[in-house]
Amino acid sequence: MAKGGNNPLAQFEIKELVPIQIGDINIAFTNSAAFMLFAVFSISAFLIFSMRRSTLVPGRWQSMAELSYEFVANLLRETVGNEGRKYFPFVFSLFMFILFGNMIGMIPYSFTFTSHIAVTFAMAVAVFLGVTFIGLAKHGLHFFSFFVPPGVSVVLWPLMIPIEIISYLSRPVSLGVRLFANLTAGHTMLKVFAGFVVSLGVLGGILPLAFVVALTGLEVLIAFLQAYVFTILTCFYINDAIHLH
Amino acid sequence: MPQLDFATFPTQLFWLLISFSILYCIIWRTVIPRISNVMEERQSRVNGDLERANNLQAEAKMVLNSYEKALTDGRSEAQNLLKETALKIAKRQIDQETALSERIKQMSKDAEARIKGVREKAMADVKVIAVELAQATTAKLFEEVSSEEEVLNVVEEVMEEKV
Amino acid sequence: MTLTSNGLIVVHENKNLDQLGLLGDKLNKVQEEAERKLEKAAPEQSIRSGLGFAMKIGVELISALIVGTGIGLLLDHWLGTTPWFMLLFFVLGSVAGIMNVYRSVNGFGNTIGFHPITDSKDNGYKKPLK
Known part of the structure; x- marks a missing residue:
């Protein structure tokens, strides 16, 4: 979906638009940064303008904004309960950011910042650290009882505890990798089939074209699904940290 | 794979931090209060409406019940009145009937008495006439005047036989 | 006369009852829906x-x-x-x-x-x- 070139990975390339350097660190304003800010702008525009003339009986835009709000609120309420209310702004922001990042990436010639492992992994690690911090703050050292599987004899503890720790540490990895892998795979596949359409011409390309259309539909679904999965896992982790079972 | 180009990581992380912070602040400060206000207002409005509808329904039920009660009360009252009146009428009828029959009885009794008197008087008259007639007849026939007592005895004998 | 007026009243009464019952049904439905919404699981x-x-x-x-x-x-x-x-x-x-x-x-x-x-x-x- 990127401009020119047959390499399906070209669409993921990061291009510097405005070079900025602080010390040794390159923090240039790139296409990725531009699309992140664009996503922020779109979300804010959507949520603020749709609620601008808020009425008791919502119009189309307003009910869409309310729907997204309700969706995340229900997710959080059902997984965490009322104690999760504090974390709602974060979870809602996270959901909207990933959803818009994924959806904007569906537009041809655009850039999908959620297909970069640096971004997805950073978000996953942020969630992981935040949740661990919540758990420690709430339960103190008792938090580490989390790693002792109940109903397992003491003899097996030296084996089970490392496994549980690995399992716990694998959370941010799976969280970040899942989002990254899904979007990268989907976009690469789309690009490959779009390339077939172009190279085979209009006549020979009909079949690949139909496939691309179907794939695009699937990709839209995945874009939503992955935002949802990331959000609900975050909710699960918050619930674990709060309730420790 | 451009995603594994570590040189781009600092800029991505930096701009991720910036943009997500902006988004978080906007959502936290502006969006959530606005949406939750509207939704709470709507919820309370809906709840209020529901409550009002419930109250109205209860009220309507109450009114209907009292109306029905009044109706049944009125009906039973009318029924009672009807019954009472019928009873009264029947009683009066019976009273009047008895009074009438009494009067009729009285009148017939009087009439009988009068008839009896008249008959007795007629009988006496008949006796006197018969005696006189018999005396006159015997006198003409036998040229002998029978005593009054004799004749009377005969007349009474005959009359008793006849009557 | 009482009979006819009685009959009229009876008809009226039934109509009112029907309407009241309808309102009651509607109210119940709305309330049940609201409760279900609260209980309903969000994920589709x-x-x-x-x-x-x-x-x-x-x-x-x-x-x-x-x-x-x-x-x-x-x-x-x-x-x-x-x-x-x-x-x-x-x-x-x-x-x-x-x-x-x-x-x-x-x-x-x-x-x-x-x-x-x-x-x-x-x-x-x-x-x-x-």
Whole structure:
């Protein structure tokens, strides 16, 4: 979906638009940064303008904004309960950011910042650290009882505890990798089939074209699904940290 | 794979931090209060409406019940009145009937008495006439005047036989 | 006369009763709906596509393997025991990965600890959502 070139990975390339350097660190304003800010702008525009003339009986835009709000609120309420209310702004922001990042990436010639492992992994690690911090703050050292599987004899503890720790540490990895892998795979596949359409011409390309259309539909679904999965896992982790079972 | 180009990581992380912070602040400060206000207002409005509808329904039920009660009360009252009146009428009828029959009885009794008197008087008259007639007849026939007592005895004998 | 007026009243009464009953039904419906909405689970069932579920399992397995092997490599690097910790933690990592998969398949969510959660508040665990 990127401009020119047959390499399906070209669409993921990061291009510097405005070079900025602080010390040794390159923090240039790139296409990725531009699309992140664009996503922020779109979300804010959507949520603020749709609620601008808020009425008791919502119009189309307003009910869409309310729907997204309700969706995340229900997710959080059902997984965490009322104690999760504090974390709602974060979870809602996270959901909207990933959803818009994924959806904007569906537009041809655009850039999908959620297909970069640096971004997805950073978000996953942020969630992981935040949740661990919540758990420690709430339960103190008792938090580490989390790693002792109940109903397992003491003899097996030296084996089970490392496994549980690995399992716990694998959370941010799976969280970040899942989002990254899904979007990268989907976009690469789309690009490959779009390339077939172009190279085979209009006549020979009909079949690949139909496939691309179907794939695009699937990709839209995945874009939503992955935002949802990331959000609900975050909710699960918050619930674990709060309730420790 | 451009995603594994570590040189781009600092800029991505930096701009991720910036943009997500902006988004978080906007959502936290502006969006959530606005949406939750509207939704709470709507919820309370809906709840209020529901409550009002419930109250109205209860009220309507109450009114209907009292109306029905009044109706049944009125009906039973009318029924009672009807019954009472019928009873009264029947009683009066019976009273009047008895009074009438009494009067009729009285009148017939009087009439009988009068008839009896008249008959007795007629009988006496008949006796006197018969005696006189018999005396006159015997006198003409036998040229002998029978005593009054004799004749009377005969007349009474005959009359008793006849009557 | 009383009879006819009575008849008229009876007809009226029935109409009113019908309307009242309708209102009552409507109210009940609205209230039930509101309650159901509160209880209803937000995640839509149709969203759980098999593809997403398969993807999740693979990612689950691989990430535990990556973390385990990484820890092993770090320990080897510090202690100079080159292949051994890596091998040990590779095995532990695969066990952890299999456990992650087992849990997500069984619907215990993505949590550590074997037991299904009985607390009603934690309903979210019961369903494999991906």
